[in-house]
Amino acid sequence: MNGLVWFRRDLRVNDHFALSQALQACQHVWCVFVFDTEILDALPSRSDRRVEFIQGALEELHANLGKLSPAGHLIVLQGPAREAIPWLAQQLHCQTVYINRDFEPSAIDRDQEVERSLKSSGIGLEQSLDHVIFPPEALRTAAGSGYTVFSPYRNAWLKRLTSSHLTSHPVLPFSAALAPWPTELRATPENLHGPWRGPPSLAAIGFEPTNLKVLGIQPGEAAAQALLESFVQRIGDYRRHRDFPAIRGPSYLSVHLRFGTISIRQLVQTALHIQQTDAEASDGATSWLAELIWRDFYVQILANWPHVTRSAFKPDYDHIRFANDEAAEARFLAWTEARTGFPLVDAAIAQIRHSGWMHNRLRMVTASFLIKDLGIHWSRGERWFADQLLDFDLSANNGGWQWASSSGCDAQPYFRIFNPITQSEKFDPDGRFIRRYLPQLASLPTKALHAPWLASVETLQAAGIELGTTYPHPIVDHAQARLTTLERYAVVRSRSA
Ligand SMILES: Cc1cc2nc3c(=O)[nH]c(=O)nc-3n(C[C@H](O)[C@H](O)[C@H](O)COP(=O)(O)OP(=O)(O)OC[C@H]3O[C@@H](n4cnc5c(N)ncnc54)[C@H](O)[C@@H]3O)c2cc1C
Incomplete structure (x- = not known):
């Protein structure tokens, strides 16, 4: 029996359900990763920390497969995975392709298509629970x-x-089934690149390095x-x-x-x-x-409830009319560029822009601020986070945004609106986080750091700050924004009354 293990969001050899299964069931097992162009082509930039993280993780995976058995290696392809996997499984005369289940709607759709395609060639798809x-x-x-x-x-x-x-799910005891590099691979179809033995460089797949190494993030x-x-x-x-x-x-x-x-x-x-x-x-x-x-x-x-990717978990919340005029667009841009004038929010955005990661408390604060202070639809923030986050995960990100907008299951009540100043005083009491990400405010005394516009002219001057020049004025009045949001959300109350 020949088997092919298709790695996706399970880039390891230890405790790997699909790999363990395949090695126990087959005499010859190959391992493959596909840089799926359906995913890569949709990325907003050719410099993406996630792609670099994957590339690094694959280097290690390839080496670890080699440590498990002298024959062990990772085959890497670039192209649409829907086509690459059936093509490779046929080339290797596999009876079964092994995967760990992925629960995202687009992955389910892809996997179903791969399964149909494999089936038409008499090849099975075996799915395990690993995620x-x-x-x-x-x-x-x-x-x-x-x-x-x-x-x-x-x-x-x-x-x-x-x-x-x-x-x-152990792998080592069964690793003798890892098969050597296939010698009989025919030339790949036009839209597939590779196969590579181990991952190609970032440049070879059309990407540039990011600051991942500078950040000390090791894949x-x-x-x-x-x-x-x-x-x-x-x-x-x-x-x-x-x-x-x-x-x-x-x-x-x-x-x-x-x-x-x-x-x-x-x-x-x-x-x-x-x-x-x-x-x-x-x-x-x-x-x-x-x-x-x-x-x-x-x-x-x-x-x-896969509709959550397109609309509110609680349908009543789709009737809320969020701001979408030019002024709202300017506020959205200011939020993404850390120019809201609220230090904790701006520091958090600076963190995600610099590192691709944001602290959980701040994901809640910045999401709430975008939706309930700036009046912007949660899906705009969800999308922006999806582009930025190194740990972007559709289910957690969507869940987090719908929680913050109160439209999700078990979300915070719509009338609970974080105050960005008290959140700042409570969770960054000595301003260490703000000072780290907003060095232009570093000299402000802690008391003034959470809401610089309330500081005296002398205090600002002494810290070298000119509001509107070195740091923005606040783009909204929180108390006023809170009232507007309560009015905006009243539609929910009236519909569920
Ligand atoms: C608006 C918003 C967007 C978010 N987007 C993502 C995302 O795209 N990807 C993501 O992994 N998490 C997301 N989270 C959840 C959480 O912020 C991160 O998981 C956490 O900050 C990651 O840091 P950590 O690994 O140090 O977490 P730890 O506190 O060490 O938690 C351990 C693990 O538990 C899981 N976890 C923790 N909190 C949550 C949560 N609220 N929901 C689901 N899983 C959780 C994560 O896998 C995390 O790695 C989001 C939260 C919010 C409010």
Whole structure:
């Protein structure tokens, strides 16, 4: 039996369900990654941290396959994956292609087409569960639907969890089945580039380097394990520290979960182990485990209610009329360029622009600010984040934006509107985060840092700040914007009355 393992968002060799399955079922197993031009061509820039992260992760994956067996290697192609996979599977005379399930609507569509195409050549497609602990169809309410509220979902998730859900899928014991580089590959069709033995350079696939290396962000499994090890040392403080962007509180593992350079099973096991064995760190581990469950929760929301990618989870919220005139466009631009005049918001936007990552508290604050202070439709922010985030994940990003706009399942109530100044005072009390990302404000005393327009002329002058020149005036009055938003959202109240 010949098998082909198609890597996608699972770029590792440890605890890899599909690879383990294939190696146990087949005598000859090849591994492939496709730089899918349907995805690459839609990216807004030829310099994209995600592409660089993937390229780096593939270097390591290729090397790790070589360590598992002298024959081991990664075949890399560039082109539409819908065509590349059936072509390669035929060339290698495979009986089965192995994948880990992807739950995003466009991936499901792609995989179904690949399955049909493979089937027409008598090849099977075997799908495994690797990305989440429970697939979207597993946990059901008493009424038989998916969960729309997090707490009961988390309770059901914890209740159903057994050791079998966390069993690791080993690869090493079966690695003798890794097949050598195929010698009989015919020339690739016109729209496919490669095959390469291991990943080609960024330039070879039409991309340029980003600042990923300067940022110290390391792709791959080893880097993910190092981050986990360092996080485990401070997990006990997670609950206390997680909301403060100037503190090294969270795990920073999101990009690794996004590209599967670490296994979700390993992370859940780690959290449970600490919860059960380390009384001091138990609280933090419980809190972090809840975040991993939020991840599963939003994956099942997206899979069970795929309309969320086009409209509000709660349809009434589609009747809200957001601002879309020229002035709104100017406000949107100011938000994306860190020119709102609200330091915490601008510092957060500066963080995402510089690094492709933004602290969770600030994702909530900036999303709320765009929607409820600037009056702009959540989907504009969702799209912009999708372009910026290194850890961009459709389900979590959509879930986060719909939460902030109150249109999502289990979202914050529409009348809860973050005050960007009190959020700043509370979560960046000494202004360390703001000073780091907005050096032009660094000399302002902390008291004045959260709302510089309230500072005296002397204070501003002493700090070398001229509002409107070195730093913008606030683009909205929060109190007024709050009232406008409550009016705007009144349509929801009247429809559900
Ligand atoms: C508007 C908005 C947009 C977001 N967009 C994304 C996104 O595109 N990709 C993404 O991974 N997360 C997103 N999040 C969730 C969260 O902000 C990030 O997962 C987190 O900041 C990543 O940092 P970390 O790995 O250090 O998190 P930790 O605090 O260490 O959490 C561990 C892991 O749990 C998961 N997680 C944590 N919080 C959430 C959450 N609220 N929803 C779903 N999963 C969660 C992530 O996989 C994360 O890596 C978004 C949140 C908001 C409010």
